[in-house]
Amino acid sequence: MPIKIVEKREKENNREYAYRLLRHNIMTLQLLPGTTLNEGELTDLLSISRTPIHEAILMLKEESLVDVYPQSGSRVSLIHIDILKEGYFLRSVIEPEIIRQLAGNVPGEKMESLKYNLDRQKEALRAEDKIDSFFKLDDKFHHLIYSAAGKDITWYAVKKVSSHYDRVRYLDAIMNQTDLEGILMEHKDIAHILLLGMTADFDLKHFYDRHLGTYRKHFQEILEEYPGYFHM
Template identity: 55%
Template sequence: MTFRLVPGQSLNENELSELMHVSRTPVHEAILMLKEESLVDVFPQSGSRVSGIDLETLNEGLFLRLQVEPVIISQTAGNLTKEQIVRLKENLEAQETAALQETYLDTFFKIDDEFHRMIYEFAKKARVWRAVRSVCSHYDRVRYLDAIDTKANIQIFVEEHKTIYSSLLSGEIVDFDFPKFYEGHLATYRKHFRQMLEKYPEYFNL
């Protein structure tokens, strides 16, 4: 997900076991789980490797989030409890802190995911979130690669999350083109996608 192991790189279960100081069994099970998320390709009797980024899977992940999340936000807006408001506000504060750290990307994207996950939870759609996550692995990889490659200004994402928070708080999501805003929020990578394809062609399944 974070390109410490790049697409196409071979995975040796014995080496990974030694690196993480665990037996081979949990490593093997983890690789099979990653295969289910299309993050690892497993070839019988010849090993496994980090999968390339599949464009169809990438587009499916973005499509699903764009269809589902604006609806969930519109249904939840103006109906948050005090506790839920506090949790979202604390998450935004954590985002602000992460955006100032040198190792912000790993930390920030985890907090970012938690922000969106909570919205699904508050809308009583936790299982929908899990379903969405199951098809968004390649979308998330491209998002991460874009942030690394362009040295993205994470504060912009924080400000967009504040806009989402304000909409949830007030219920006023009809006062501007929220679907268009949300597409811009989720699909920032599109601005640099051709650049990524040209710079990292070996990372993609074309």
Template identity: 35%
Template sequence: MVLYDKFEKESGKDYAYRVLRENIMSLELNPGELLSEIELSEKLGISRTPIREVLMKLKSEHLIEVKPQSGTYVSLIDLDLVQEARFMRFTLEEKVLKLACENFSEELFVELEKNLYAQQIIADMDGGEKEFHKLDNHFHELFFLGVNKENVWKSILNISTHYNRMRILSQAEDSKRDVVEQHREFIEVIKNKNIDRVESLISEHMRYTKNSWEHLLKEDNESHNFFKINK
């Protein structure tokens, strides 16, 4: 588990929540990993009562699973929740991109281009999956910010905890350059106000995203046990 610097005036409970959530979302704590209240209390330097409260909060976010007579575990990646988030994200993003073709913040368009440049640098490096994932997420966030739909993006993030863990897993093996080229086309669509291209572009991006993780579910893949596959 990675420990982060504590923010000024951040309470012990808030710090524990932030550290645990970040470690779960970044896969520093693997899906299915057993968590010990005693060990967490020692590592994070707070008592077990706030640790227990943090774990219950994470449980309400579907990131922690408590098994009676067994223990507390990082939740497996639930494929049903992945599909729900995927549906919500791409359905809303299509609408947002169409709005962006009509009117988009010039300042945030520059931020899109800066983000894409940073993606290019990471794409040409070995590793860097987690940094690339952050850039990727922020790239898509900028679409929503650029058309004043910040709270819509926040809603998407709330439902995307399992989806984003899946993306981090797949991005370890994805061609980052392919993603960069897709993102370059997003920028061109907005720049040229090519609203008629939006639906096909989103469909292509959806297919690429889904295809990029299908191999993770195969039984011979080392990540296979990270998933909850609902029958």
């Protein structure tokens, strides 16, 4: 089974570890859509018992990332176009409103965290695992915005719905060499708005639709290149 092993974190139990490892491999397409998940193989590979692996798979099923078939095993879910659209819709509605409310009113320590994240994004552009490193920091950047608004629970709810959207963004980055530097510049624009506020004529909705929708430019090509990854 093609899988990238990540180290177990301190105080992380086996179920949490198995869930995090499998989710990371699914989201980064190390485990491709449609890949069979063999619990016995995973038990040997991770050197943990079968129960936490099974529990982790059921957790991933709740996020529509794994399909579980009674008596016949599990597999990584195909990317559902309808779930992709829902994830994009949810983020495009919620995030601009959060930014609108926060603009010019973010506490200094929160702005420092955003600035530090932006510096790390710039460093990630030179990393060997550029795409993986950048998207982790991209996620953290947006999470920091929700956190600054006191909406961490909303963030986690949004991320569960956005799992298929995120997989397509990663696939687009691999296939089409997404302009990560352009995304970083847009993140800097967002940070500028959060620090200083917005001008009356700034079209936040248009800006955010463009920011979240970079994958759409090549989406038809992705569908034609990898039709077996998608559920229409």
